[in-house]
Amino acid sequence: MEENWKCLSELSWLIPGLPLLGFVLVGLGRRWLGEKLSGWLATLLVGGAAGLAVATAWTYFGYFGIGGKGPTVVAWSLPWVSYQELLKVSVGVLIDPLSLMLMVVVTGVSTLVHLYSLGYMAGDSGFSRYFAFLNLFTFSMLGLVIAPNLLQMFVFWELVGASSFFLIGFYYTKPSAVAASKKAFIVTRFADLGFLLGILLLAYYGFLMFQDLDSLQSGAYTSAGLQVLDFEYLTSLAVVNRFMELQGGTVLTVALVLLFMGAAGKSAMFPLHIWLPDAMEGPTPVSALIHAATMVVAGVYLVARLFPLFAGSPSALELVMVVGAFTSLFAASIACTQDDIKRILAFSTLSQLGYMMLALGVASPAFPLGFTASTFHLFTHAFFKALLFLGAGSVIHAVHSNNIWDMGGLAKKMPFTHAFFLIATLAIAGIPPFAGFYSKDEILLAALTSGHTWVFGIGLLVAGLTAFYMFRLYWVTFIRPPSSKAAEHAHESPWLMIVPMNVLAILSVVAGWVHFDDYVNSGFQYMVDHDSRVPLLASGAAVIGIGWSAVLYLGQKVKATAVARAAGALYRLIKRKFYVDEIYQFVTHQVIFRFIASPVAWFDRQVVDGLMNLSAAATRAMGVGLRTLQTGQIQTYSLWFIMGGMLVIFSIWITFYPY
Amino acid sequence: MAVAMSTVFFYLLGALALFFATIVVGSKRIFRGAVALMAVLAATAGFYFLLGAEFLAGIQLLVYVGGVVVLIVFVVMLTGSLGLMEDTPSFGRQVVAGLGALNFFLPVFGVLQFSALPEISHEAVALPGADVIGELLLNFGKSGYVMAFELISVLLLVALIGGLVIARKGGQRREEPT
Amino acid sequence: MIDWLAAHAPTLKHWLILSSALFAIGLYGVLARKNAISVLMSIEIMLNSAVFNLIVFNRYIAPKGADGQVFALFVIAVAAAEVVVGLAIFVTLFNRRKTLDVTQVAAMKD
Numbered sequence: 035m036e037e038n039w040k041c042l043s044e045l046s047w048l049i050p051g052l053p054l055l056g057f058v059l060v061g062l063g064r065r066w067l068g069e070k071l072s073g074w075l076a077t078l079l080v081g082g083a084a085g086l087a088v089a090t091a092w093t094y095f096g097y098f099g100i101g102g103k104g105p106t107v108v109a110w111s112l113p114w115v116s117y118q119e120l121l122k123v124s125v126g127v128l129i130d131p132l133s134l135m136l137m138v139v140v141t142g143v144s145t146l147v148h149l150y151s152l153g154y155m156a157g158d159s160g161f162s163r164y165f166a167f168l169n170l171f172t173f174s175m176l177g178l179v180i181a182p183n184l185l186q187m188f189v190f191w192e193l194v195g196a197s198s199f200f201l202i203g204f205y206y207t208k209p210s211a212v213a214a215s216k217k218a219f220i221v222t223r224f225a226d227l228g229f230l231l232g233i234l235l236l237a238y239y240g241f242l243m244f245q246d247l248d249s250l251q252s253g254a255y256t257s258a259g260l261q262v263l264d265f266e267y268l269t270s271l272a273v274v275n276r277f278m279e280l281q282g283g284t285v286l287t288v289a290l291v292l293l294f295m296g297a298a299g300k301s302a303m304f305p306l307h308i309w310l311p312d313a314m315e316g317p318t319p320v321s322a323l324i325h326a327a328t329m330v331v332a333g334v335y336l337v338a339r340l341f342p343l344f345a346g347s348p349s350a351l352e353l354v355m356v357v358g359a360f361t362s363l364f365a366a367s368i369a370c371t372q373d374d375i376k377r378i379l380a381f382s383t384l385s386q387l388g389y390m391m392l393a394l395g396v397a398s399p400a401f402p403l404g405f406t407a408s409t410f411h412l413f414t415h416a417f418f419k420a421l422l423f424l425g426a427g428s429v430i431h432a433v434h435s436n437n438i439w440d441m442g443g444l445a446k447k448m449p450f451t452h453a454f455f456l457i458a459t460l461a462i463a464g465i466p467p468f469a470g471f472y473s474k475d476e477i478l479l480a481a482l483t484s485g486h487t488w489v490f491g492i493g494l495l496v497a498g499l500t501a502f503y504m505f506r507l508y509w510v511t512f513i514r515p516p517s518s519k520a521a522e523h524a525h526e527s528p529w530l531m532i533v534p535m536n537v538l539a540i541l542s543v544v545a546g547w548v549h550f551d552d553y554v555n556s557g558f559q560y561m562v563d564h565d566s567r568v569p570l571l572a573s574g575a576a577v578i579g580i581g582w583s584a585v586l587y588l589g590q591k592v593k594a595t596a597v598a599r600a601a602g603a604l605y606r607l608i609k610r611k612f613y614v615d616e617i618y619q620f621v622t623h624q625v626i627f628r629f630i631a632s633p634v635a636w637f638d639r640q641v642v643d644g645l646m647n648l649s650a651a652a653t654r655a656m657g658v659g660l661r662t663l664q665t666g667q668i669q670t671y672s673l674w675f676i677m678g679g680m681l682v683i684f685s686i687w688i689t690f691y692p693y
Numbered sequence: 694m695a696v697a698m699s700t701v702f703f704y705l706l707g708a709l710a711l712f713f714a715t716i717v718v719g720s721k722r723i724f725r726g727a728v729a730l731m732a733v734l735a736a737t738a739g740f741y742f743l744l745g746a747e748f749l750a751g752i753q754l755l756v757y758v759g760g761v762v763v764l765i766v767f768v769v770m771l772t773g774s775l776g777l778m779e780d781t782p783s784f785g786r787q788v789v790a791g792l793g794a795l796n797f798f799l800p801v802f803g804v805l806q807f808s809a810l811p812e813i814s815h816e817a818v819a820l821p822g823a824d825v826i827g828e829l830l831l832n833f834g835k836s837g838y839v840m841a842f843e844l845i846s847v848l849l850l851v852a853l854i855g856g857l858v859i860a861r862k863g864g865q866r867r868e869e870p871t
Numbered sequence: 872m873i874d875w876l877a878a879h880a881p882t883l884k885h886w887l888i889l890s891s892a893l894f895a896i897g898l899y900g901v902l903a904r905k906n907a908i909s910v911l912m913s914i915e916i917m918l919n920s921a922v923f924n925l926i927v928f929n930r931y932i933a934p935k936g937a938d939g940q941v942f943a944l945f946v947i948a949v950a951a952a953e954v955v956v957g958l959a960i961f962v963t964l965f966n967r968r969k970t971l972d973v974t975q976v977a978a979m980k981d
Contacts, residue, residue: 669901669902669910669974672901676797676898680800683800684804691807696877697873697874697876697877697880699881700877700879700880700881707889711889711892711893714893714897718897718903718904718913723908726912727908727912730916733893737919740923741926744886744927746929748940749926752944752947760951761950761954764958765912768958768961768962769908772908772962782903782904790900790902791899791903793898793902794895794896794898794902795895797891798892798895801895806884810887818930820930820940825937826941829938830944838941838945841945845948845949848949848952849948852953852956853955855959856956856959860958860960860963
């Protein structure tokens with residue numbers, strides 16, 4: 035076992051290395067490889083990374099055992115920048131239960147999405163380009179996951195954003211796709227500003243206390259080769275304690291709020307969520323991989339990674355909780371009113387991400403269950419949400435429309451897709467024994483036991499809403515009679531798309547059966563008193579949601595329109611996504627553009643350009659004036675030359691003559 | 694005696710040089726100017742003798758009088774039609790040029806008058822001759838000029854080839870309108 | 872008489888004034904003459920006076936060295952090269968334009 039572990043940890047750099055190789059090979063050699071070969075090559079390399087990740091996880095837990103908090107191992111590292119002796123940053127591979135879990139999820143889902151894309155993207159003109167970008171994304175996401183320090187994480191964080199930008203704008207001839215990719219990039223970039231500031235703040239104070247703490251612990255940090263930005267250093271108990279003492283913990287709170295801003299941008303938390311629904315302009319498998327299963331959980335991952343630091347600042351954790359709870363409720367209510375299948379799923383993703391954040395927010399050293407619950411939900415959500423998106427892609431592939439009211443009756447036409455989609459819907463709705471039930475149950479339990487009763491209430495409400503809107507989608511798409519010609523003539527998707535969905539469907543069922551706490555936990559000791567009311571309440575809320583949606587959407591006449599009419603203004607408010615986009619539009623166009631950007635533009639055009647033009651005009655006038663002196667006669671020139679030269683020499687002589 | 698002789702020759706040759714120089718720049722006929730130039734250059738060689746640089750004087754005679762002036766005369770002959778030989782600048786041109794020349798000469802004269810130049814013996818001194826110059830030219834030590842010497846050789850070669858190429862009868866070229 | 876002459880032997884100043892006078896005459900020629908060959912000859916006078924300066928300084932400042940003479944040699948060589956090229960240009964110019972009047976050759980102006 036030890037040999038296996040040694041060997042695999044030494045090879046751990048291959049996990050992000052293989053997708054990078056795929057990106058380089060496919061990106062550079064797509065002309066020689068041809069479409070089919072490049073697609074398969076990319077898939078195989080990511081599949082290899084997935085195999086390696088699973089094997090590493092297997093040997094890790096086999097070697098170190100399960101039950102406690104697994105050790106953090108930096109399996110491989112390379113010096114990157116060294117500013118001075120104590121301020122160095124390396125790139126490396128960090129292996130601990132959390133990163134292993136995400137590695138497995140990322141590579142696994144990525145492999146399945148690659149496989150699915152081979153069928154979904156067949157015949158697209160940008161086939162190889164698509165796979166190159168998909169590989170690039172997988173590489174950067176893995177680099178983010180394995181980052182042993184904040185700086186490497188930030189670099190890959192940006193790289194993930196860039197590859198997401200490429201993939202959202204994949205259909206770059208479509209203006210809406212271009213706009214969506216720009217929107218996603220700008221919004222997340224804006225959030226990353228906070229992330230960077232948070233890193234700088236942590237690095238500054240972390241550096242100031244490094245030597246002191248190191249000598250206090252008789253060189254424990256330096257002998258372990260820890261660097262200032264390493265997670266292991268930042269989350270060590272001494273550093274957290276020192277940060278808590280520092281100005282009454284204000285510095286820590288500010289830094290963590292800034293970091294959370296970055297996390298909220300990537301995970302699309304409430305005020306920064308606007309990019310995610312628009313990001314659905316990209317190809318559907320991309321939405322499944324990036325905007326549902328992996329990239330958007332990076333924010334959750336960041337908070338989880340820095341959890342010991344967050345635990346030192348209750349107010350920062352409270353912010354995480356409030357934002358998470360609000361986003362989950364907010365997005366779930368919007369999802370009930372949307373008609374675009376991918377947008378419903380996008381808002382559902384928002385809601386579930388809010389759930390994860392909420393769970394992290396209710397966690398604390400005394401009640402650390404939320405940490406495990408959050409990562410557990412991240413784990414299960416990745417599978418069933420990816421499956422939902424792949425199923426939606428399969429449906430869109432068949433119907434050629436995103437609007438659920440164009441679909442209907444697909445249960446008979448596409449039996450496999452229907453079955454898988456139903457499994458995923460049940461999983462996300464929280465019906466036992468599907469995966470979503472267990473993780474949701476744990477989140478609700480965490481909220482209740484930690485004493486946040488109102489959060490528990492919101493969680494329960496969101497669980498009901500989730501079941502409602504997911505089954506609304508399910509009824510309208512699969513059960514109601516067909517409402518368009520395309521839906522009547524829909525066909526089942528090719529096996530290349532069915533197989534990955536099948537695998538994900540199995541995972542969506544069994545992923546919840548893992549006793550997750552044995553594998554990934556925060557390391558804080560705690561006792562759980564299982565409350566048998568929680569699972570009952572949770573599944574009860576789900577059943578009520580399903581029942582309501584059946585009543586409203588399954589009849590001959592859709593009764594929902596009557597309800598919508600009765601709700602009136604409230605319905606319109608939700609339908610228009612609470613006008614958040616409009617508010618952004620107003621703020622950027624009416625306030626920023628008008629009062630900041632246009633004066634700057636005016637100044638640039640009138641004053642800066644004016645000065646330029648003035649100097650140009652002056653030069654021109656001088657040129658016209660001097661032109662008369664340019665006779666073309668060398669003798670004239672030499673006369674001026676002699677005169678000038680003599681003037682210079684004579685004045686020098688006059689100046690330096692020793693009187 | 695030698696000092697007295699040098700004084701006489703200085704003023705004599707100086708007057709000759711200045712006189713022929715004015716003929717070079719002032720005569721209507723270019724051919725006459727070329728001959729006067731030869732006299733100026735020869736007088737300069739005489740100055741070199743007076744200064745004790747016999748080798749340079751020989752070079753001056755060989756290169757300038759024997760080479761350059763003969764070349765100029767050739768070109769005058771080559772391009773010579775009588776109308777072209779005439780060169781009469783306008784009065785205004787003469788005045789401007791004279792002012793330009795005075796603008797050079799008067800400040801220099803003034804500076805020389807008011808400068809404290811080192812007073813060194815006027816005894817006739819023989820400057821180092823061809824042997825020393827030759828050694829200096831081919832010396833690649835600290836005070837040698839072998840690099841410049843080689844460069845000059847290349848420059849001369851380039852000038853030779855360049856002169857040939859430029860002056861070659863460009864038969865294939867179209868005559869430009871005058 | 873001989874004593875008087877010896878007492879009025881040319882000093883460094885005299886030599887320099889003579890050389891600058893020659894230079895000024897050459898300068899006048901360069902500025903005034905219109906024929907290219909005349910201009911070239913005037914330039915030769917100017918160059919010659921510059922070389923002359925080198926020898927004078929060699930004689931009065933460093934009579935033991937020969938560096939001034941070496942410099943003079945170089946300048947003479949460069950001047951010879953210059954004359955060769957200049958005259959070649961004149962021949963070509965004459966063949967093309969049938970003129971050597973420098974005031975007529977101002978195509979570079981535009």
